[in-house]
Amino acid sequence: MKRQQILDAAYTVFSRKGYHCATVDEIVALADTGKGTVYNYFVNKEQLFYTLIKERSAAFEAKLDITASLAEPPLSKVEKVIKVFLEFYTANADLWRVLMHEMRGLGNEEKGLTQAQREKYREKFRHSISILEKILQEGIEQGAIRKCDVHKAAHGLFSVIVMTVFQGCVGQTADSIDAAARSIADIFLYGVAARHG
Amino acid sequence: MKRQQILDAAYTVFSRKGYHCATVDEIVALADTGKGTVYNYFVNKEQLFYTLIKERSAAFEAKLDITASLAEPPLSKVEKVIKVFLEFYTANADLWRVLMHEMRGLGNEEKGLTQAQREKYREKFRHSISILEKILQEGIEQGAIRKCDVHKAAHGLFSVIVMTVFQGCVGQTADSIDAAARSIADIFLYGVAARHG
Amino acid sequence: MKRQQILDAAYTVFSRKGYHCATVDEIVALADTGKGTVYNYFVNKEQLFYTLIKERSAAFEAKLDITASLAEPPLSKVEKVIKVFLEFYTANADLWRVLMHEMRGLGNEEKGLTQAQREKYREKFRHSISILEKILQEGIEQGAIRKCDVHKAAHGLFSVIVMTVFQGCVGQTADSIDAAARSIADIFLYGVAARHG
């Protein structure tokens, strides 16, 4: 119970302040617990952050895998999977923004995240993108998507999704997410160029 | 001279460590100067960071404006402007990643950047995106680009460019940038959907 | 307990060095504690100083009020109250000298004391002097003291007391204080001029 309180508080504080500006003191105050308690459940600030990310993304990753393996026409599957992404990212936009920043840090091992830790985070993103690749590849094989570098295309799609969210272009309502998913899918699939003929 | 040494060192350290983990001590060590010297030229760490951003982006912004006002077919102008973006962002990827993170309201007013300061940074991005909008709008008027929400489309394009760079998908060579620009323009303009007829 | 150790050390260091030259490091060393501990109990150096003043003067102020309200002949009450002042000021001469210096608007708002803080300190002195005024006024009403501007006279008396202490003219022994009190009272009440008649 205390553990969950701490994780919830950590979610709020990390989201608001970023990894470095978030202080254990603030998390503790919000979690209504003692500072020592945090260190009973988590070995340090970094591992608290990691645990938070892991637990928050678990359900999303499961849903992503399921969506990818549905039997469905490629183009509509693309839109569906975009929606799954948007649902998760809009709900966790702030925390994930923080995560994406911290992942970079070629910084020293002392501050910021450990190199090893960072690799774990990166793996998560790679997994997500590989799902998109798989779907695109499927589409190509079925002739619904034109031949292209699926890796780059998947990356591009992922980027647009993430940026759309991070730029605050999507609301949190189901409708808003639906509309954004359609809009992204439309541009991604058909481009912005005028079609002649 | 010392001023430039400091700015160069700051570029390296901020890029590697991010704004918070970068220490003045490290910048000073790399710049091969005394700590006091930094404070002779810059009022504090934040203003050093800001100056860095401003000086690094000046040439880029000028070039962007010029490119936007060239008389040229819309579609090829899109590709050209994408190239301008890519050239700048690949050369400054790490620092801009840091900037984009700090710009978010994260962190308290004390640490991190001032609210007022952040607004200045945001203005830079707004300007870049407005250039894209202008070009797209031009394309629509000339019938080269299909009607769409230019603001959203510009945002999307900007996002793809930035993300492409930040994901490390582009090398620093002119060839690599050319290829990436073409690839982004291609997907952005024509989408990934197979064209039938 | 640590709190008291810190206050005791702060008393010594502030008394010896003055507000500005006193360093937290030195206080910490003397208090035999860690630097962070100081900041657990006091928000900053200034508030540590203020707390010190407040706690040290509390007992004195209480005693002053009591002495002022005793039923006693005015002239002997004047001597008594002078003694109360001397007892306190001789015991805290160094720290109070520091306080009186800092109270002046000297120094910028950043360093030194806040304007607001200074006002609090000044209030303490105003209170002390008003007690003297009250006693002198009483004396005038009872015909024991000749009519004069009580505010100025109280100020003058206060000044003599404080200066006597600050000039180091009084020892710490009860006898020394008694003698000084009598001497001050004598000159203040009867002047130094020879009386003819």
Next chain:
Amino acid sequence: MKRQQILDAAYTVFSRKGYHCATVDEIVALADTGKGTVYNYFVNKEQLFYTLIKERSAAFEAKLDITASLAEPPLSKVEKVIKVFLEFYTANADLWRVLMHEMRGLGNEEKGLTQAQREKYREKFRHSISILEKILQEGIEQGAIRKCDVHKAAHGLFSVIVMTVFQGCVGQTADSIDAAARSIADIFLYGVAARHG
């Protein structure tokens, strides 16, 4: 010429900020000169301060000596000498307040003033007080002043003068100074006690 500009600026800044909060930068800015120039004329901040004190008090000390050796009735000589004090101290109140504070510092030799330096300052005050003693002693010998500890009495008188000034009870006009001198002389000579008979 530069030398005098620096001394004038130093007077202003030391008076306003106190010894420690005054910065060489500020003095230099006010003196409209270069920082190095200060160190051409004065060996360091402390010696600049000392020089300032010395030059400012020279005329006063001369006048004091003259006044003391005038052939004049003791009581009126007391009032005259009080006036000399008041004239000087009201004109230099802020700087002398600063001086009196710095003189104390039992502080370390590093910051604040040197022990040796402090002794020089103290000597100045001792001299002033000894003048008062001399006048009082003269008065006693001539029967105008009742027998008392002249050292203590001189100290007391000096204290009242200084405090009167420091408390801001005296204006800078000749009239204000005259009035204050008479008032101090009156209380000092005749006391505040009612005279019966």
Next chain:
DNA sequence: TATGAATGAGTCTTCATTCAT
């Protein structure tokens, strides 16, 4: 298990002083 007082390494920033021009 829960707590929070204690800690000190690490950070930014200031400022008197020097010295080459």
Next chain:
DNA sequence: AATGAATGAAGACTCATTCAT
């Protein structure tokens, strides 16, 4: 003589982490 860029020692304050209760 005049200058001001360069310097670094020193100081206030923060915060993740520990450990005794």
